[in-house]
Amino acid sequence: MNKIEILSNWIKESHSIVFFGGAGVSTESGIPDFRSVDGLYNQQYDYPPETILSHTFFRKNTAEFYKFYRAKMLCPDVEPNITHKVLAKLEEKGKLTSVITQNIDGLHQKAGSKRVLELHGSTLRNYCEKCHKFFPLETILSSKDVPLCDECGGIIKPDVVLYEEGLDDSTLKNAIHDLSKADMLIIGGTSLTVYPAANLIYYYRGNKLVLINKTPTSADSNANLCINDGLGNVFSQLDIDSL
Structure with a gap:
């Protein structure tokens, strides 16, 4: 049995899968x-x-x-790729509990995923630091220099986690909860070098830890199944309708 067949069988057997992804999920969309x-x-x-x-x-x-x-x-014009679409389909089928992502592009939601835990925020959300009014991506794209609130004149900040800033507590708690309850964890497209996000995977206690990445990671030795390949190539080989 090859690795794709093992992956397919594990997905068939599972009912609370969590996907933990990084930049490699979106590079195939051109990001x-x-x-x-x-x-x-x-x-x-x-x-x-x-x-x-x-x-x-x-x-x-x-x-x-x-x-x-x-x-x-x-990257306002990018579209979801096969990985985003497969994950959304798995959630729709009741297989996938949540997507935990380090990405800030909103492509999982664009593909149809409902429960997406954005560890590092989203470029699609922006807020006034003074009055907390929210602004869409278009506000940032159309502004010159520093975007300012149209109501109070405050500086608008992207709702993304910058270096030196902490992760959102409620997002962390939800991620820990979902990982601890998962019967399968698929980690994909991440080098697992960004902390504290990378530490979250150790809340998973099951025996179906799948790691899909083009290059080796520090967690390879902990994986029950390790596939050194691009996510798009792996996910395109899954027969979603049969899972």
């Missing part, structure tokens, strides 16, 4: 990741991306932050 050869961290800017995408930089250099953010972090 660049951070750490690969062509990723943002290997491109040349006046400041390192880690610095630009930090809380301190946002406070001190807000206009420069938004210049980078609009150019590199916003």
